[in-house]
Amino acid sequence: MNARPSAGVPILRLGDVLVTGLLDQLDDNSARAFTDELTSRITADEARGILIDISRLQIIDSFVARTLMELTTVARLLGARVVVAGMLPPVSITLVELGIELTGVETALNAERGMALLGWQQTRQLPKGAARAALS
Template identity: 50%
Template sequence: MDRIPILRMGDVLLVTIQVELHDDIALALQDDLAARISQTGARGVLIDISALELVDSFIGRTIATISGIAAIMDARTVVVGMQPAVAITLVELGLSLPNVLTALDVERGMRLLGITRSVDADRRTR
């Protein structure tokens, strides 16, 4: 089974989904992220779904579940790069994504998690 890489950038975990997200891969990602949040004490999770052209109700619920798990573990979740068709599908399916912040791209998502501010502060102190 394929696994989606989870990268650590400071206190944020970065997930870029570049493959079709089958149910078993989504469940593995959910488990892997929970474990990594616990191991690292991450305060944020950024999930880039820009490569996803379609989602079904299971994938939508899995994203909501991931964000709920992260919230319980004191981490904020930002989903970035959502295609218009994906947004429309989620709304049509009646899926809300509680605890999920959204942004158009990775840069804006990082800003939501406070990453840009810390990088800018590092530059100013040098």
């Protein structure tokens, strides 16, 4: 058995959308493992969308930015749309100060808005008994 290294980042499947996140800074090995794992899942799960939540990232550098851009390009070539959600204000300020543009990376304020961009809609659940009354 030829085991690939795992990035240690959970990748959840919600229909045809994969949801994952970045918890800490990535080094070369974990970035490669994350990219390999996510691209494998795109093809295996026939995903049409990927949401990457970065709300726990306190800082970002050019390496992480480049990794996100490359991952977005690879996913697009595989037929999937990527939305990066939850960027904190200090992270966005750092990117601007460093002159780093996330070319080709679609962003959303939070995961809920990111899922909406990928075609998911939040449905309101009626309180118990209200559904029956609404049908009457």
